[in-house]
Amino acid sequence: MPPAPVNGLSVDVEDWFQVGAFEHVIDRADWDRLDLRVERNCDVILRMFADAGVKGTFFTLGWVAQRCPSMMRRIAGEGHEIASHGWDHARVFTFDRDGFAHDLIRARDVLQDITGCAVIGYRAPSFSIDARTPWAHEVLAEQGYRYSSSVAPIHHDHYGWREAPRFAFRPVAGADLVEIPVTTAELAGRRMAAGGGGFFRLLPYAVSRWAIGQVNRAGHPALTYFHPWEIDPGQPRVADAPLRSRLRHYTRLDAMAGKLKRLLSDFPWGRMDRLAAIEAERLA
Ligand SMILES: [Zn+2]
Numbered sequence: 001m002p003p004a005p006v007n008g009l010s011v012d013v014e015d016w017f018q019v020g021a022f023e024h025v026i027d028r029a030d031w032d033r034l035d036l037r038v039e040r041n042c043d044v045i046l047r048m049f050a051d052a053g054v055k056g057t058f059f060t061l062g063w064v065a066q067r068c069p070s071m072m073r074r075i076a077g078e079g080h081e082i083a084s085h086g087w088d089h090a091r092v093f094t095f096d097r098d099g100f101a102h103d104l105i106r107a108r109d110v111l112q113d114i115t116g117c118a119v120i121g122y123r124a125p126s127f128s129i130d131a132r133t134p135w136a137h138e139v140l141a142e143q144g145y146r147y148s149s150s151v152a153p154i155h156h157d158h159y160g161w162r163e164a165p166r167f168a169f170r171p172v173a174g175a176d177l178v179e180i181p182v183t184t185a186e187l188a189g190r191r192m193a194a195g196g197g198g199f200f201r202l203l204p205y206a207v208s209r210w211a212i213g214q215v216n217r218a219g220h221p222a223l224t225y226f227h228p229w230e231i232d233p234g235q236p237r238v239a240d241a242p243l244r245s246r247l248r249h250y251t252r253l254d255a256m257a258g259k260l261k262r263l264l265s266d267f268p269w270g271r272m273d274r275l276a277a278i279e280a281e282r283l284a
Contacts, residue, residue, distance in 0.1 A: 167220050
């Protein structure tokens with residue numbers, strides 16, 4: 001049997017008050033007055049990764065990096081990749097081309113200045129590169145990004161680009177940029193995003209293990225992503241958010257750490273830039 005593919009391990013570094021589900025009940029202007037918990041949660045994640053002996057990629061908001069520079073240096077210092085998640089979680093389809101280019105530059109400048117590491121990877125907030133943003137990958141290629149992990153090839157109520165390829169592809173003709181879509185699984189003719197988020201946290205761990213196994217058995221690497229707030233049962237509760245959002249956000253936070261430990265030991269994991277380099281070679 002060929003060796004199992006190395007899968008991409010990623011953390012989307014944002015805090016509990018920055019998630020899309022709460023954007024209508026938490027005022028952007030209040031962010032600096034809210035309890036910033038991302039740093040202690042990232043320290044828990046760093047310990048977990050160190051215990052498992054794995055390296056991963058931290059797609060970080062420029063807004064967070066600016067407020068937590070020592071955390072950023074700890075992440076980079078432990079051998080993890082620093083990549084961009086944009087400035088303040090504005091989704092790509094809310095920008096025009098120039099606005100997106102500006103958001104990318106602002107976030108990358110801060111990430112690189114703080115860590116001294118070159119940023120070559122990008123993940124759009126809420127996987128928001130889709131059919132509405134045909135210029136987005138071109139802008140990433142113009143700015144020299146090597147990879148993006150910003151597309152969800154599914155239908156979902158908040159996001160999705162069903163027509164996009166399921167596995168790594170070159171989105172801009174003549175450019176080296178590789179897009180690595182979020183991992184999807186297929187069951188009874190239905191396709192679902194199986195890379196992380198609610199799928200991983202809300203469903204039994206065995207479902208994620210099955211989905212990643214399905215992708216690996218087909219010869220493809222999978223990726224997983226989660227957020228620092230997902231391992232933090234003590235975070236403040238946003239009472240006036242819609243019930244559906246609250247159910248999605250707060251359910252099974254206490255089970256996450258245990259599930260993540262199993263995930264890290266059941267499959268081989270690596271940084272997304274490493275995965276992107278392997279995929280670029282395969283696509284060449
Ligand atoms: Zn995010």
